[in-house]
Amino acid sequence: MAGSHHGSAVGYHHISRRDFIKLTTVALGSLMGAVIGLPAIGYLVDPALKAGGKEAWIPLGPLEKFEVGKPTPVTFIRSKVNGWEKTANSYGVFVLRKSDAPTDVMVLSNRCTHLSCRVNWKEEQQAYLCPCHDAAFDINGAVLGGPPPRPLDKYAGENLKVEDGVVHIFFAEG
Amino acid sequence: MSRFGSTTMWKKLYAWLDERLGLNDLYKATLDRPEPRGNWWNTLGSASLFLFLLQGATGIFLTVYYTPSPDHAYDSITYIMNGVAFGWLIRGIHHWGSSLMVLIVFIHMLRVFVTASYKYPRELTWLIGVGLLLLTMGMGFTGYLLPWNQKAYWATTVGTAIAGSVPVVGEFIMKVLRGSSDLSALTLSRFFSAHIWMLPAALAGLIGVHLYLIIKHGESEFPGRDD
Ligand code: HEM
Ligand code: FES
Numbered sequence: 275m276a277g278s279h280h281g282s283a284v285g286y287h288h289i290s291r292r293d294f295i296k297l298t299t300v301a302l303g304s305l306m307g308a309v310i311g312l313p314a315i316g317y318l319v320d321p322a323l324k325a326g327g328k329e330a331w332i333p334l335g336p337l338e339k340f341e342v343g344k345p346t347p348v349t350f351i352r353s354k355v356n357g358w359e360k361t362a363n364s365y366g367v368f369v370l371r372k373s374d375a376p377t378d379v380m381v382l383s384n385r386c387t388h389l390s391c392r393v394n395w396k397e398e399q400q401a402y403l404c405p406c407h408d409a410a411f412d413i414n415g416a417v418l419g420g421p422p423p424r425p426l427d428k429y430a431g432e433n434l435k436v437e438d439g440v441v442h443i444f445f446a447e448g
Numbered sequence: 449m450s451r452f453g454s455t456t457m458w459k460k461l462y463a464w465l466d467e468r469l470g471l472n473d474l475y476k477a478t479l480d481r482p483e484p485r486g487n488w489w490n491t492l493g494s495a496s497l498f499l500f501l502l503q504g505a506t507g508i509f510l511t512v513y514y515t516p517s518p519d520h521a522y523d524s525i526t527y528i529m530n531g532v533a534f535g536w537l538i539r540g541i542h543h544w545g546s547s548l549m550v551l552i553v554f555i556h557m558l559r560v561f562v563t564a565s566y567k568y569p570r571e572l573t574w575l576i577g578v579g580l581l582l583l584t585m586g587m588g589f590t591g592y593l594l595p596w597n598q599k600a601y602w603a604t605t606v607g608t609a610i611a612g613s614v615p616v617v618g619e620f621i622m623k624v625l626r627g628s629s630d631l632s633a634l635t636l637s638r639f640f641s642a643h644i645w646m647l648p649a650a651l652a653g654l655i656g657v658h659l660y661l662i663i664k665h666g667e668s669e670f671p672g673r674d675d
Contacts, residue, residue, distance in 0.1 A: 313534035317509060320533040357513065357531065358523035 321357070328352075329446040334369055336439050337376055345370045345395045345402075345413065347384065352447060367429065368395060368402070369441055370413065376436055381429035381443050382415045388422040402426065477663050484669045489563075492556035493662070496580075499549040500651065503587070506542040507644065514594070516640035518633050521596035546588050553584050564675070565668040573661040576654050583651045590643035596636060604639070605631055 289297075334348045345368040353362045366384040382402075384392045391406035401418055402411040409420030416425045429443040436442070466472050483490075513532060515524040528535035557577060560566055566574035593604040608631075612622030627634030 313537055314509065316533040317535060317538055318512065320535075323533075358515075358520060358527040 328354075329444065331435075331442045332445045334367065334381070334441045334443060337371065337379075337436065337441065338439075340369050340371045340379075340441070342371045342374060344397070345382070347395065350445075352445070354447060365445070366392060367443065376439070379434065379436060379441055380414070381434055381441070383427040383429070385427065386422060387417075387424050387426060388420070393426070481663065481666065483667050486667075487670065489559040490667060492552055492559060496549065496553045496556050497655065497659075499545055499552060500655065503542060503545050503549060504648065506538050506545065507648075509538050510542060511644065516594065516637050518596060518636055521594060521636060525595045546591055550584055550588055553581055557581060563668065563670055567668075569665055570661070570668065573658060573665070576658045576661070579654050580651065580658060583647050583654065586647050587643060587651070590639040590647065593636065593639045594643065601631060604635065608635075 330352075332350050334350070340346045347366055347368055349364055349366045351362050351364050353360050355361075368382045368384060370380045370382070372378045372380060384394075384402075386393050386404040386406065386409055388404065388407060388409055391404050393402040393404045393409070393411065395401075396403050399410075400413060402413075402415070403409070404411075404420065404422075407421050409422045410418040411422070411426050412418050414425075415428055433444040434442070435444075462471070510528065513524055513528050513535070515521060525539070528539050530536075560574065560577065589604075589607060593600045608622050608625045611625055612618045614621060623629060625635075626632070627638045
């Protein structure tokens, strides 16, 4: 560009008109891209950022209802608001009284730790079997065979209480 | 000198692509074509095009949450407005953009009329333009029902009833528009289909031909004292 380098004393501070336009275009373009792009991304990922579940103590039933030594299935329903819709989800656990002592209770989730199918207690085999990929868990939830990476989830300690003869678990929605 | 080296690499890459895609010719035809001495009124066609693309982009985003069923349409829009981050912004742009687009397309047509640019050889550009105006208004009409609120419901009841006042075939046309004798779930889903698929596809196609003709004939000169 003719004339763009006159005044050589300030030569390296000098920025040509063409470069200035280029720079401004890139800068303004990036700014506008961010102003448009960031809200767009926020809009798309928003539900994932809000997916905090509710927690609550769930009563599973009075102790007398559960036969000692035999896991008993209990299901309960939790409703959840997704966007503009309320969905009722059903969850299941197994309650096992290991002895007559009112605190000797174990509660296992029925959700297979492999890929979340529901396991069933098989009295004859004395095992929880998963219908999906043939996993087996023993009465304490430990893996006997199949693909699951860890034992069945257990409600114990702070997440389990027996109050007025009723078994409760502290359930956090996923 | 690495910077120099990489620029020649990009230049080579560009030359390779240009040889196969004709990028330079494309650039000359679309952005570097000779124009008669311009006027701000000549930018309204491009403004219409920009608004069409903007409505397309925001509309696609709205379909992420919007649900075209009488049970959920209103709730899903309320959710977009109050529940989703920037939902108000995206819906706001789409909502106001629709009115602005009808307005801008209309003023674009007025300028083409005032400068008599519809004459030979641009008659077809004008005719296709008429199609574009009708389709743009069709977009406004079908989109207005989608929130499924009272205003939308009654505006569409009235709008389709107007079609029903045509002698002989009116009743039939009205039923085709509504998909039923009254407004129903069928009306909502066919308006949705028209709004997001049929009309935009037709608009995009006609805009393509419109632009092809503009590039082919170039912009018309403004009429001078002697015209
Ligand atoms: C979606 C709607 C439309 C789009 C996207 C669009 C786009 C454009 C663009 C980009 C141009 C060139 C720039 C300009 O002159 O403004 C143009 C020119 C033109 N448009 Fe449209 N247009 C639309 C609607 C219409 C309508 C409703 C009419 C008339 C009924 C029309 C008739 C014309 C004519 C005759 C020209 C040539 C003008 C000239 O050569 O001076 N267009 N249009
Ligand atoms: S999900 Fe239970 S074994 Fe795969």
